[in-house]
Amino acid sequence: MSSALVFFGVCASLSAIAAKPATLAFHARSLTLSLERHQDAARISIASLVAVSLSGGIVAMIIAATGATTSERWKYALAWASAYLLIQGLYLLEIATITRLSLYATYGRARMIYAVCSLLTTSAAAAFWRADISLVIASMTSLAVACAYIEFSTHSGTLVQAYRARVESQWAKRYIRESAPVGISSAISDASAQGLSLALPFMGSVAGFWAASLRVIDGMGTVGQQVLAPTYEMELAKELRAGGHRSNLLIARQLAAGLTLGALLVPLFVASLLIGGLMPWNSQPLLVVCVAVMGVTTLSMSVAIKAPIMLGQERFFFWWSTTRLACVAGSFLFWREVDLAFALAITSSTWALLFAIGAAMGARKLTRSSPTNAYPTEIERLEQWPVADMGHEPLQTEDVRD
Incomplete structure (x- = not known):
């Protein structure tokens, strides 16, 4: 098997x-x-x-x-x-x-x-x-x-x-032109996340600790992305289609939910390592703290992982994903074993914080915008190619502003 x-x-x-x-x-x-x-x-x-x-x-x-x-x-x-x-x-x-x-x-x-x-x-x-x-x-x-x-x-x-x-x-050509780079950025982000698991063969004496930590963090991350996030995404999407005036509040709620999930991670993280006999507290206490911080910060963005794309921050998301992957890949070149674990934990924590700051700034900028400028690219599309000219039936749903 x-x-x-x-x-x-x-x-x-x-x-x-x-x-x-x-x-x-x-x-x-x-x-x-x-x-x-x-x-x-x-x-x-x-x-x-x-x-x-x-x-x-x-x-x-x-x-x-x-x-x-x-x-x-x-x-x-x-x-x-x-x-x-x-x-x-x-x-x-x-x-x-x-x-x-x-x-x-x-x-x-x-x-x-x-x-x-x-x-x-x-x-x-x-x-x-x-x-x-x-x-x-x-x-x-x-x-x-x-x-x-x-x-x-x-x-x-x-x-x-x-x-x-x-x-x-x-419209199709424009949609493909705008969406393809976002899809590539998402793939780069996923590849950098996969890099944490690919580090296992190079971890040496802390490989068991690293593997157990990733399993706990990934499990809680699945809860954040698959269970908690959809409710917030539905609300944020509806708000953005209506102008985005409350987007900063909704992003703050997403980040707060992620932090709460991260706080719940800590006792589960410690208990699982103790039960499995993989806690290197006596030999590497600072590494345990760094990995715990990595887990909390990583989970803080799990509920808001789609926020930059939904807010129209394609350029920010691209550079965030690319630099994150570069730092993860660079860690493999310069460090091994405990040093590599430190490097990856610090990189993950730093980029999770940058993600939260970028999402919050994007939401704040959008909130300050006027209704007519809240989501300009979509408005421009609909002004240039009206729905009536496309042969669509008139829309009767209450949540559509365009």
Whole structure:
């Protein structure tokens, strides 16, 4: 079963890094669009996702045909990663759509269905089918079931939204031009987060401590991003579509929720290390403090992770992601073992603080703006290409300002 875990880990990691650029950052950019433009963006993002997935599959077939790798195990890894990307990308699109429509109950049920299906399919794969691809197929099945539930239970899923769209080519080109860099920035951010786990082989005597710490922090981060964040994102998205006057207050609430989650992390962090016998307090007390601070600061941004994109801070998010990745990569060049752990913990904490400061400043700037300048790029689009000219039906929802 260990080979299946490794194979799944490779496919899932490749897919996780590629999913957001492949969907043109739809997970965050779509939340502040009007309903008509959301439908247009859904169609464009699905087309982009399919194109990227097919491209990966074609490259995989070329690799297999030319014999670029002699390992039967890895010959089709890229093909399965591409297939996984297609399903995972669609799942991201579906989650973004129900978040945009403020369907929190549907979101909760979809997450529950995914969790239950994942437990059942993974258990079945472990018990009855031990092939390398077993866990990949198990996870793809769970994601597909969750997507189907969203589509058929709401009749407003991403595929339905895309079917209703009538995309104007000039708007589509502009959307792709503006969204592609945001997707790349998201991929860079995800890659730098993956770097913390990739450091494990270089940690030496503190590898066990580092691995246990990351598991606790990542687990609490999942709670922040997948359980707490959607409620705040729905409220912030609605506020931004209405002008953004209260955005600074909403961002402060998101950061406060993340800090509260981080405060809850500390006793869990200490207890898990003590129980596992991995607490290096006697030999490295300062490292324990640094990693604990890293956990608190990292969780502080977990609830507000989409805020810079939603606030229109694409340039800030790009430079934040790029410099963070550069510092993480640079740490691998200069340090090893305990020194590397210190470097990564300090880098993560510093960039988490910079993230919070940048999000707060962006929200404050937006709050001070006049209503007509609150979200200029979207207003400019709608002025240049009115909805009526697109053939859309008049919109009757109360939360659309444009």
